[in-house]
Amino acid sequence: MIKHTIGIDLGGTNIKAALVSEKGEIIKVIAQPTEAQSGAVKVIENIKKVIADIIRYAERGFIIIGIGVGTPGFVNDYGVIIGGANNIPGWNGTDIKTLLEKEFGLMTKIENDVTALTLGEALFGSGSGYKNIICLALGTGLGGGIIIDGKLYRGSQGCAGEFGHIVVQPDGFDCTCGRKGCLEAYASAIGIDNIANQMMKKNESIKIKDTRPITIYSLAKQGNRIAKKIVQEVGNYLGIGIGSLVNIFDPDVVIIGGGISKSGKILFDSIYPSLYKHCLKFYEGKIKLLPTKFQDYSGVVGAASLILKDF
Amino acid sequence: MIKHTIGIDLGGTNIKAALVSEKGEIIKVIAQPTEAQSGAVKVIENIKKVIADIIRYAERGFIIIGIGVGTPGFVNDYGVIIGGANNIPGWNGTDIKTLLEKEFGLMTKIENDVTALTLGEALFGSGSGYKNIICLALGTGLGGGIIIDGKLYRGSQGCAGEFGHIVVQPDGFDCTCGRKGCLEAYASAIGIDNIANQMMKKNESIKIKDTRPITIYSLAKQGNRIAKKIVQEVGNYLGIGIGSLVNIFDPDVVIIGGGISKSGKILFDSIYPSLYKHCLKFYEGKIKLLPTKFQDYSGVVGAASLILKDF
Numbered sequence: 051m052i053k054h055t056i057g058i059d060l061g062g063t064n065i066k067a068a069l070v071s072e073k074g075e076i077i078k079v080i081a082q083p084t085e086a087q088s089g090a091v092k093v094i095e096n097i098k099k100v101i102a103d104i105i106r107y108a109e110r111g112f113i114i115i116g117i118g119v120g121t122p123g124f125v126n127d128y129g130v131i132i133g134g135a136n137n138i139p140g141w142n143g144t145d146i147k148t149l150l151e152k153e154f155g156l157m158t159k160i161e162n163d164v165t166a167l168t169l170g171e172a173l174f175g176s177g178s179g180y181k182n183i184i185c186l187a188l189g190t191g192l193g194g195g196i197i198i199d200g201k202l203y204r205g206s207q208g209c210a211g212e213f214g215h216i217v218v219q220p221d222g223f224d225c226t227c228g229r230k231g232c233l234e235a236y237a238s239a240i241g242i243d244n245i246a247n248q249m250m251k252k253n254e255s256i257k258i259k260d261t262r263p264i265t266i267y268s269l270a271k272q273g274n275r276i277a278k279k280i281v282q283e284v285g286n287y288l289g290i291g292i293g294s295l296v297n298i299f300d301p302d303v304v305i306i307g308g309g310i311s312k313s314g315k316i317l318f319d320s321i322y323p324s325l326y327k328h329c330l331k332f333y334e335g336k337i338k339l340l341p342t343k344f345q346d347y348s349g350v351v352g353a354a355s356l357i358l359k360d361f
Numbered sequence: 362m363i364k365h366t367i368g369i370d371l372g373g374t375n376i377k378a379a380l381v382s383e384k385g386e387i388i389k390v391i392a393q394p395t396e397a398q399s400g401a402v403k404v405i406e407n408i409k410k411v412i413a414d415i416i417r418y419a420e421r422g423f424i425i426i427g428i429g430v431g432t433p434g435f436v437n438d439y440g441v442i443i444g445g446a447n448n449i450p451g452w453n454g455t456d457i458k459t460l461l462e463k464e465f466g467l468m469t470k471i472e473n474d475v476t477a478l479t480l481g482e483a484l485f486g487s488g489s490g491y492k493n494i495i496c497l498a499l500g501t502g503l504g505g506g507i508i509i510d511g512k513l514y515r516g517s518q519g520c521a522g523e524f525g526h527i528v529v530q531p532d533g534f535d536c537t538c539g540r541k542g543c544l545e546a547y548a549s550a551i552g553i554d555n556i557a558n559q560m561m562k563k564n565e566s567i568k569i570k571d572t573r574p575i576t577i578y579s580l581a582k583q584g585n586r587i588a589k590k591i592v593q594e595v596g597n598y599l600g601i602g603i604g605s606l607v608n609i610f611d612p613d614v615v616i617i618g619g620g621i622s623k624s625g626k627i628l629f630d631s632i633y634p635s636l637y638k639h640c641l642k643f644y645e646g647k648i649k650l651l652p653t654k655f656q657d658y659s660g661v662v663g664a665a666s667l668i669l670k671d672f
Contacts, residue, residue: 122557124643133643182517194609198509206493209643212608217601217639219531228642290528297523298505298609300516328528331443331539332435334522 054112054355056104056156057170058119059099059163059349061080062086062137062190065093067100068347069108070354072361074174076347078107090140098153105154116157117150117175118356120166120349129160131322132208137190159356161202163187163349164307165211167342168195169202170352171209171305173359175343180302184295185342186213186288188263188317191226192241196299201358204357214238218290223248236338239263239310244284249276267313289324296329296337306340314341365423367415367467367483368659369408369430370474372449373397373501378411379658380419383672385485387658399515401451408457409464416465427468428461429658429667431477435520440471443511443519446659457588470667472513473491474498474660475618476522476654481511481663482616484670486654491613495606496522496653497599498619498627499574503545503552507610513670525549526640529601534559534600547598550574550621556594578624592631600601600635607640607648627653 053073059066065084069077082100085092101117108114123135129147136142150158161169168177168185177183183197194213196203203210215232216228222231223244235241239262246261256276258266269277292304310319318339326334342348362381370377376395377498380388393411396403401664412428426453434446439456447453461469472480479488479496488494493510503525507514514521523543526538533542545549546552550573557572567587571577580588603615622628637645 101651198514203509206613207611209485209641210609210611212611212641215608215641216605217529220529220601229639290531290556294527297526298521298606300518300523302450302517312527317591330520330523330526 051113053115053361054108055115055354056101056111057350057352057354058100058122059353060084060093060097060119061163061349062122065096065100066350067104068143068346068350068354069104069112069114070351070358072358074170074355074358075353076344076351077112078104079347079350080104080133084138086138090138090144092197093138093141094144094146094149097150097186101150101154114156114163116159116354116357118166119146119150119158119160120163121146121160122163124207125160125162126208129158131160148302157357161209161353161356162193162195162208163200163352164193165195165204166352166356167307167348168197168305169359170212170344170348170355171307171342172197172200173350173355175348176305176340177303182299183299183303183305184213184299184301185305185307187290188238188306189308190239190309192238193308198328211296213291216291216294218287233268234289237284241287242280242284245280249280263310263313267310267316271316281316285317285320286324288321289326290328290340292321293325293328296325296333301337304337304339305342306339307345307348311341312345362424364426365419366426366665367412367428368661368663368665369378369412369428370661371395371404371408371430371432372417372452372474373433375657376407376411377661378415378422379661379665380415381669383664383669385481385662385666385669387655387662388659389415389491391415395449397449401449403453404449404452405455405457405460408461412461412465415493423466426672427470427668428465429477429664429669430457430461430469430471431474432457432471432663433474435518436471436473437519439656440469442471445520468668472520472664472667473504473522474663475504476513476515477662477663477667478618478659479508479616480655480670481655481659481666482618483508483511483668485662486659487616488614489612493610494610494614494616495524495610495612496616496618497603499549499617499621500619501550503549505620524606525604527602527605529598544598544602548595548602552598553577553595555589556591560591567588574621574624575649578621578627580669582627596631597635599632600637601639603632604636604639605651606642607636612648614649615650616653617650618656618659622652625658
């Protein structure tokens, strides 16, 4: 019998839950508002609700062997969130693993959301068949994940892969982490807003009302000059960051996911010139950027793969 | 019986050879000019000479199980130098492994010099007992090595760990790799020369005759204002690069080797303020920079450890 896992992708706005087969096929997806501002207790309640819904759905004959959860923040070896999950009040310190195992009696694994996404893409998605993979998720912030020799690399304290905090511009834009010049401050929804605001500050005739990535990339596709300039600037910094990562890791592939990656070709085209300018010549024209296979569902497949990787 | 290995550290100026025990103890060291400018054939001749000398020495009762060689440049899975060894004319493409195995009938392993050094320090030196280690060697250029879960990480083509080519200053100093703004162009003998020249260009009253690292660090120790400023600038960029690496790897320790590291406390003190300003706050005050244990001999111990790691 084919085995299945429940994958939970905990976002700041929505919780997505999916029933995923051991082959990485998505059988069923449901979503539920996170209600992050109501705090950790409410968020746990909502997670339990979507899990219960998937279990009910699975009663028609699917065998569930475990639950995987991708969460914002850093996760230690025991599945406890040890920091960095500042978009959900009270979430740091939560032992979600024990709570869910008690409630559902299923093996449960917790991991940083982008780390889990990276694993899912490595096992079943764009990274399938490759050994050494780096992944960047471009959303509100910028997260990263590392696969070394086919296995997840978590770092010594579970905090590896913070590609959003590679310094790409000494004394540059303020970053949410409290530092300056981080990649996230240039190449994320926050970064796009920073770049747009700087352009408006430098030139009063420029007015940008809506700095959301979806708007900027859509305007750029339509040929809007200002939007194109922002897209180019974001691509330039992504090329600097990814160029450094390629020189560090010598990876097989680089995967780009997250909400912003849905803008597609225009984003990838904006990165390559800077990437090939900043990686060692050895890699020029060779290193490939791949979009995630599972796009909006790369988070749930990733979460499920935390369990599936051992089967 | 204790087993021994021959470790060869091939530098641009000297070849060092050592007899190293399986416990990482150095029994005997000899050196020989590389004569790099005479080309690859002469260099191989010189390598064979020092190996023969060590074998002769070992005849008094040491059992030799293999030969490890640390070389400049990138090395593929078959021990062939595939590029990057530009300081020895004709060295790229050399199949040194096959040549030495034929000559001496001993198992032979070839690796990039800094990668080998990192392994030696991980097994027997400053990294002993740690799982995840990054190492920077500050010499004429800047090399790096990565230990993941106690094992050497070589990358997909044997080129991982090029920390010298992390971009730390967009459109900054020209680098020997043909790019701009690489860490090596700021934090190496070449980098120190770049920074000194820039200072002289900016201020004609500044005259620096000797920009060798040994001179600059020694003058800085004596309180020379200009030298102190150069040391601080190098430390600033090292902090940016190492800060990014810490955020990427979440390592147990960071090891600093290479000729410049012999300047000691003044170098380490110059890095910490910038490192703690550029790593995530999570690591502030925690992450430790360690000097190599074997200093001048970290290259030969590293080369020997290519064989010893499997025993």
